[in-house]
Amino acid sequence: MWERPEWFEVKFRCIRCGVCCVGTEMELLAEDIERITARGYKLEEFAEERDGIYRLKNVNGHCVFYDPEKRLCKIYDIRPVGCRMYPLVYDGKSVTTDRTCPTWNTVPRSEIERLAPYVLKFLEDVKLTKVKIRLRT
Ligand code: SF4
Numbered sequence: 446m447w448e449r450p451e452w453f454e455v456k457f458r459c460i461r462c463g464v465c466c467v468g469t470e471m472e473l474l475a476e477d478i479e480r481i482t483a484r485g486y487k488l489e490e491f492a493e494e495r496d497g498i499y500r501l502k503n504v505n506g507h508c509v510f511y512d513p514e515k516r517l518c519k520i521y522d523i524r525p526v527g528c529r530m531y532p533l534v535y536d537g538k539s540v541t542t543d544r545t546c547p548t549w550n551t552v553p554r555s556e557i558e559r560l561a562p563y564v565l566k567f568l569e570d571v572k573l574t575k576v577k578i579r580l581r582t
Contacts, residue, residue, distance in 0.1 A: 446566070447476040453529045453563060458551035465531050465546060466511035466518065473499040474570055475577035477525040484523060488578075499574045501525065526567060533557060533564050540564045 447453075473492055478499065482488060491509050492499045502509045510519045518524055532546035533556075540561035542549040 446563075447474055447526055447570070450476070450480070450523075450526050450529060453526050453560065455530060455533055455552060455556050455560065457532070457553070457556065458548045460548055461516060462547060463507070463511060463513070463516050465528075465543075466508040468506060469501045469503060469508040471501045471508070471525060471527045471531075472568075472571035473501065473525055473527070473574055474567070475574045475581070477527075478574065478578060479581075480523045481520060481525075484520065486520075494575065497575055498571055499578070527571075530560060530564055530567065533560055535564055535568055 478488060478492065481491060491502055493502050494500075505513075507513060508518075510524070511517075512519055518528075532543040532549045532552060533540055534543045535541075540557060542552045542557070
């Protein structure tokens with residue numbers, strides 16, 4: 446279901462401020478890892494495993510792929526599904542918008558409704574990343 450990551454793009458007004466790239470804890474799907482390693486990056490360069498979940502690594506306090514000078518993501522075209530779903534998050538009760546994002550209130554309710562089932566599925570599937578990666582190597 447994650448073959449077309451662009452489908453999970455939230456339609457809202459992102460101002461590319463980079464706030465969401467600071468201190469990232471973004472979970473990675475096996476599909477994200479495959480896409481990024483196919484670009485030539487090594488798993489240990491961009492991901493770390495904590496509590497059985499693979500997450501994007503931070504360097505100097507921000508995502509390893511964030512360029513603070515250009516304020517750009519170095520892998521924007523192939524960025525992880527979780528980054529595409531942001532600022533949608535699960536707050537423990539329901540899918541909502543992360544108030545850390547300065548333009549969270551520009552996410553239409555229709556986008557929350559469209560993507561909520563996938564956010565929940567994403568949170569289940571990232572638990573399988575470790576096993577899937579082990580099977581594929
Ligand atoms: S914090 Fe929000 S507005 Fe800023 S780059 Fe991230 S998604 Fe875009």
